[in-house]
Amino acid sequence: MASQKCKGARDLLPKDTEAFRYLEDIFRRTCLGWGYQEVRTPTLEYLHLFTAAGTLTPDMLSKVYSFLDWDGWSGERVVLRPDVTIPVARLYIENLSQQEIARLFYVTNVFAFEETGKENRERWQCGVELIGSDKPASDVELILLAMETLRSLNVGDIQIQLSHAGVLKALLKELKLEADKEMRLLDQVFDGNWQALTETKPSNSDIGRLISLLLDLRGKSSGFLENLKALPQIPVAVKPALDNFSEIASFLDALSCNYQIDITSTRGFEYYTGVCFQFSVKGEKIGSGGRYDNLIPLIGGKNTPACGFALYADHVIDLIQAQDKRKTEPGILVRCAKMTPDSIRTSFQLAQSLRQAGYAAELDFNGRQANRHWIISIQEKPPSFLVINQARNQKKEASSIAEAIKMIGGSA
């Protein structure tokens, strides 16, 4: 029979869900350990939350699932959330804005159309937002929190790439383009087309040289940024962003946290204003984040600095080693062949006692073959229980629930 699953959708089977829960558990534990609190936002949001300039690029907007709700006669469209940072910013504005600092995290799905249907159209993210702090140390906090999570997950060698949207935007301003051209160029760059930037051929050749120095080279310490700052042709307007970038890099140096400075690694979101970072393993991108100081005022909140990141759960899961995945131990099988009220009652009572003793107990009324370490059979006549150790091919009889549980090594 042909599959009836939607194109671009994914089923999580028990083994996938185990891996997912393993990731989620470690992520949650790490976040709670750093003082973050978990939130959930609705799957549906109004489209206009995402349309304002400075939020999503037009390319991302052209892939949102938007539609009219059953009461949408006003033409107000709703979307399946294409991004979580914006909804969390909305949640903060509406509920938590009296808090000076909000440390929030979430595990949630986002939706974006993907034409071939071969990639997932629904993707899962483990994300963190730190709202209310403009300190470079806060950007560093997020990078370290993400790294701690990824290290605990044992996903292999993690590369960090750093970029800075503030440096990029300030440089773009130096090209002195008309406002809409500048916006379009920024969109192209955020959609990954860096070629567009070198093709603008600025009239000021100093800027041109600076752009190619930034685009073509990869730095490995804050020294790289200090070198750039020392160049004679650096425009005054670019300096503050470079200072900020360099400060963050020097903190990471002090923490012996390796990274690569690659200005072209920024992707996807117009709302970034400061440092941007992404994490990858063997060239595959598994998470990204950055600073977005203008987003909250843009969607109607007070001036509030913020930064955040998200790990791409679907990619991270593929990297988790089999031996690390959380294994659900197969339970003890409680087998009952006779369908009499007495045997049924005894079966459920035994299963309950096993659970109370810390075991998983699975009931079997179908007499099927099962590959289990322990099987306890309910017998019609006393002694009431037959305890089977399949691994050792041993059978013993027990006359009470307590005795049966004792035989498998626990106490009721």
Place this chain on the structure above:
Amino acid sequence: MTTGGQSDYVRIALPKGSLLSATACLLKETELEFNDYVQSTRAYRLESTRLPYLSAKIFQEKDIPIQVAIGNYDLGICSLDWIEELSAKYPSSALLKIADLEYAKGNLYLAASRYGNISSLQELSTGQNSWRIVTEYPNLAETMALNLRLRKFRIFPVWGAAEVYPPENADLALLWAKGESEIKAQGLIPLKAVLASNAFLIANQESWQTKNVSQLIAYFSQRLEMKVKPWLRIKSGMAKSSNSFRPDFSEDKVWLALPDGHQQSPTSEFLNKAGLKLQGYSEGKLSRRPRFNLDWINAKVIRPQDMPLQVANANFDLAITGKDWLLDHLCRFPSSPVTELADLGFGQVKIVAVVSQALPMANIEQLKQVQDSKMPPLRVASEYINIADKYLRDNHVSRYKLIPTWGASEAFLPEDADLLIENTQTGKTLAKHNLKIMDTIYQSTACLIGNKNSLESSSKKGRITSLVKIFRRAVESN
């Protein structure tokens, strides 16, 4: 598979309406002439005069890209705006643009009213306004609004007459015109030419990859390379009535929408009986803004299909439309504030479920029984897309595809749809096309509709109520 030189059987979808004359002229010149492909035709299925392997069907222009994309037709002729309207929403549609046919040149314009408060694009991206955009091209309008980075916008899809809404009942219109002068003649300012459009020959991708249609394409190519192109001289499109008026923003006037098309003449008659005199709504000379003898009523003539949505959004206070269109609106938006205020009695039609006479099924139950998971989904064509959807859901038809149509739906059966949800007065047209009525879904008449909320709270409450009374009195005296 075909060997060289032989042609596969080919089906082409040809446009009705404004493109018909020029298209017919081009086909005649290219030796691809069809009998009965003339403005006055009542036929839908056409045979080629010369080529036995070629047949055609006539569609509303808007239906053609959809019909070709889903593979019901190998080739089609329609203008680029409708092709792009489909691709804007469904970028992976299996459509190929084969040849630019050069006629019916025009543009899609984003326009505002000359009498409104918008005069340039820049004004749209500032401020907190939620712009109301009316258009026959909702998908292109959404793409455009997103690209223009409009912060807030609401798109009102309409079946027609988009030019008449601004400035009082909408801020912007996205509409087709030959040139800027035509836009200006309607009291509008063109803010941006969004898309240059003219007629195109299109092909279904699958057909293009598997069939040999080279001979037909060669006919077109030869003609398109000629210097003399008589089809370019044929005037296309109907001139839209020029629209000189003074806009009326006064808050206390009652906005009434009156129908064009079939319902115009009985509505005019009814208004006469009700003692409401108005200028510019008689058969001969239609003004889109007729004037009432009562100066507290402002009227506009729009499509009856569009009225419930307009009333729901309080762009109009009252409207004369059909119960069928009210029902279709309420099937889509069950909690809409639109309500029927008076049954006007005229314009009786039945909404019916129709199948081909060749099918043995007598009702929807029997139709459902022959359906199983191995069969392709039931293809359902309808102008009443929401009534059709609800009817199929309520009857637990498990797998179906809705094909929206814009009139002349009876032409779809049996080749291009299995079931039709359509209106009929007598059933004669259906019988003539070898169709049979399987179920009667709804009895419709013309009605007066209004908005529950504005009836309760509006400052115009008193005036609306008295106008409703005039209508009800006229119904009772009939």
